[in-house]
Amino acid sequence: MKYIIASDIHGSFTYAEKLINVFNEEKADKLILLGDILYHGPRNDLPDGYAPKKVFALLNEYKNNIICVRGNCDAEVDQMVLEFPIMADYVVLENGNNAIFVTHGHVYNEDNLPKLNKGDVILHGHTHLVVCKNLGDVTYINPGSIALPKDGNHGYIVFENGKFTFKTVDGAILNEFNSL
Numbered sequence: 182m183k184y185i186i187a188s189d190i191h192g193s194f195t196y197a198e199k200l201i202n203v204f205n206e207e208k209a210d211k212l213i214l215l216g217d218i219l220y221h222g223p224r225n226d227l228p229d230g231y232a233p234k235k236v237f238a239l240l241n242e243y244k245n246n247i248i249c250v251r252g253n254c255d256a257e258v259d260q261m262v263l264e265f266p267i268m269a270d271y272v273v274l275e276n277g278n279n280a281i282f283v284t285h286g287h288v289y290n291e292d293n294l295p296k297l298n299k300g301d302v303i304l305h306g307h308t309h310l311v312v313c314k315n316l317g318d319v320t321y322i323n324p325g326s327i328a329l330p331k332d333g334n335h336g337y338i339v340f341e342n343g344k345f346t347f348k349t350v351d352g353a354i355l356n357e358f359n360s361l
Contacts, residue, residue: 183207186338188215188285188306189326191222191254195230196328196335197239199350204243207339212243215306215324216252216285218267219259228328237262248272252307253287271295276302276360277343291321302360311336311347313358320360 185204190197204212218240219233237259240247244265251268260267271284279300282289286307289295294303299318309326311334322345324338325331334355339346347355 182211182341183209184211184213184338184340185209186213186215186304186324186340187327187336188324189217189252189309189329190214190219190236191217191225191228191231191326191328192219192233192236193228193230193328194232194235194239196228196350197236198230199335200327200337201239201243203337203348203350204246209339210246212247213283213304213340214240214247214249214267215283215304216250216267217254217306218249218252218263220254220256221329222254225329234262240265248283250283250285252285279360281360286323291316294319300360311355313345313347313356320358322358 187200221227241264247265249267255267274281281302281304282295284305286305297319302320304322309329309331311325312323314321325334325336335350343360345358
């Protein structure tokens with residue numbers, strides 16, 4: 182299974198469209214969204230191409246391919262227009278003998294880890310910064326923000342065969358991590 186992982190679209194049609202193009206070009210099976218889909222939030226400037234109605238229409242076309250968790254800017258009203266579930270605080274994916282704990286990051290994060298086992302991964306967005314680091318027995322991974330990155334890297338992750346590849350929307354590889 183090949184996954185594209187992204188976070189913090191914040192209503193940017195510009196970057197939602199680029200993400201869908203990447204999803205199609207990479208021939209991925211699933212798109213994992215780490216929350217903050219439609220609303221830009223009170224602390225953020227409007228992202229380039231802010232058009233939440235166009236974002237939900239585009240993403241709804243891929244509803245059968247999307248796994249999503251709730252971000253701190255996501256609400257029940259967003260779920261009313263999105264045709265795939267977005268209100269779960271976390272999802273756990275199998276990764277060989279280990280787990281990938283998928284969440285947004287505003288509840289569970291590197292300072293408030295969920296119950297994880299040695300070799301597990303916590304994957305979240307929220308901070309808008311690309312991160313891959315060991316936290317003792319677990320690894321913390323963050324793709325940053327596709328639309329409002331704090332480090333300038335409009336990026337995402339490709340996850341396939343136990344390997345996380347961090348890329349920018351223009352195809353540059355930022356980092357790679359083998360989890361198995």
